[in-house]
Amino acid sequence: MKVLVIGAGASGMVAAIKAQENGAEVTIIEKNNKVGKKLLLTGNGRCNFWNANQDLTKYHSQDRDIMEEIIEVRKDDVLPFFKSIGLVWKNVNDYYYPFSNQAVSVVNVLKWKIEKLNIAVHLEEEVLKIEKNQKFRVETNKGSYLFDKVVIAMGSKANPFTGSDGKGYELAKKLGHTINKIYPSLTMIYGADNFYKDWEGVRSEAILTLIEEGKAIKEEQGEVQFTNYGISGICSFNLSGLIAGGLDNKKEEVVSLNLVPWFKGSNQEFKEYLDEQSKELANYTCGEILEGFLNYKLVKVIFKRAGLNSNKNWEDINKDKIIAKLRSFPIKVQKVGDYEKAQVCRGGVPLREISPKTLESKIVPGLYFTGEILDVDGDCGGYNLGFAWVSGLIVGEAIND
Ligand SMILES: Cc1cc2nc3c(=O)[nH]c(=O)nc-3n(C[C@H](O)[C@H](O)[C@H](O)COP(=O)(O)OP(=O)(O)OC[C@H]3O[C@@H](n4cnc5c(N)ncnc54)[C@H](O)[C@@H]3O)c2cc1C
Numbered sequence: 001m002k003v004l005v006i007g008a009g010a011s012g013m014v015a016a017i018k019a020q021e022n023g024a025e026v027t028i029i030e031k032n033n034k035v036g037k038k039l040l041l042t043g044n045g046r047c048n049f050w051n052a053n054q055d056l057t058k059y060h061s062q063d064r065d066i067m068e069e070i071i072e073v074r075k076d077d078v079l080p081f082f083k084s085i086g087l088v089w090k091n092v093n094d095y096y097y098p099f100s101n102q103a104v105s106v107v108n109v110l111k112w113k114i115e116k117l118n119i120a121v122h123l124e125e126e127v128l129k130i131e132k133n134q135k136f137r138v139e140t141n142k143g144s145y146l147f148d149k150v151v152i153a154m155g156s157k158a159n160p161f162t163g164s165d166g167k168g169y170e171l172a173k174k175l176g177h178t179i180n181k182i183y184p185s186l187t188m189i190y191g192a193d194n195f196y197k198d199w200e201g202v203r204s205e206a207i208l209t210l211i212e213e214g215k216a217i218k219e220e221q222g223e224v225q226f227t228n229y230g231i232s233g234i235c236s237f238n239l240s241g242l243i244a245g246g247l248d249n250k251k252e253e254v255v256s257l258n259l260v261p262w263f264k265g266s267n268q269e270f271k272e273y274l275d276e277q278s279k280e281l282a283n284y285t286c287g288e289i290l291e292g293f294l295n296y297k298l299v300k301v302i303f304k305r306a307g308l309n310s311n312k313n314w315e316d317i318n319k320d321k322i323i324a325k326l327r328s329f330p331i332k333v334q335k336v337g338d339y340e341k342a343q344v345c346r347g348g349v350p351l352r353e354i355s356p357k358t359l360e361s362k363i364v365p366g367l368y369f370t371g372e373i374l375d376v377d378g379d380c381g382g383y384n385l386g387f388a389w390v391s392g393l394i395v396g397e398a399i400n401d
Pocket of ligand 1: 006029036039041048049153155156164168343370381384385386
């Protein structure tokens, strides 16, 4: 059984290892001059490769049921697989990293296993065309080959500098698949106002509520990075895919920030709390009182946007206005970061077009898909690599049966 795996990224390398172990004769074709180029960038170079909390709400797909079925079946096999190829890891609040804290360790354990198994790896070779007759005829910039089975592990079009430039979608389409609309995800949020320079550089914990057409549709909590264009950071990244889809459908998207996540009571109770504080801090301005729990740049922005003077006493300002800004500061979204800046893509080959047990195409027998080219994406926290490993394991084990 001659198998071609297109792409030596996360999912392709795992699929190739498993398929060769199961007796297939595997070739990998990779357009980069090395394997695992994107993996090296993950987790800020540390590679957050897994999450102990396999909460399925962290994964997204138009075919939710099928996605859940796929992840459930192999999720317990991911860590044993990495153990079997020599990786030692650590668990930091459920986020898994290689113990070395370096993504290159993950790349290398995969690379050494590929070498030990004598899998043929063609680097700096780009697949341009796939045709299916009896066998698959695959054309590259260097030649033409025949294979019994083909795995498309070409990634999405996020971060194209690492090789995944969207070509996989084109090849899948030419072979008869449809593609669920693609959006950039896990990327920054650009606001529509022009005051963002005033809070640039601040990092502060907040609760973010995504409001689409006036209706709250998702909430995230964590550290927000305030930037000169809007906001960034993990919790805002996790909203970006939904926002990209909403904006594309001409919906109004607003991210409302609760800048005092530590206060759990109602607005009335918060007012009472601040009344008490102002009695304790009798000769303080209200700006000074707020600086006890909020970065001074954010305090300035709050007062400016509320049209109030921070040098006044607490008793002399419009308390409701300030409390509203502190607990639901609105950012009207203009756009999200583009594919160059996104970590992943939402959308891709629909799961209903593949068999959930093997990830084999229902349209072209012998054709398989793994990883991000499929319509599955995850939140930050190791879920995207999680799906890459799970799908690679499934295909690698099924392809030679
Ligand atoms: C900056 C950044 C940080 C990230 N951090 C994390 C993280 O910490 N945790 C996490 O879970 N996820 C993270 N991700 C997401 C994760 O890296 C991807 O979801 C994952 O790599 C997808 O795996 P894949 O196998 O589908 O595709 P890829 O890893 O993208 O691999 C696809 C491969 O196919 C090759 N290829 C494409 N077209 C061709 C062609 N025509 N011919 C030959 N080869 C081709 C590409 O060169 C590439 O090597 C991050 C992503 C980025 C960009």
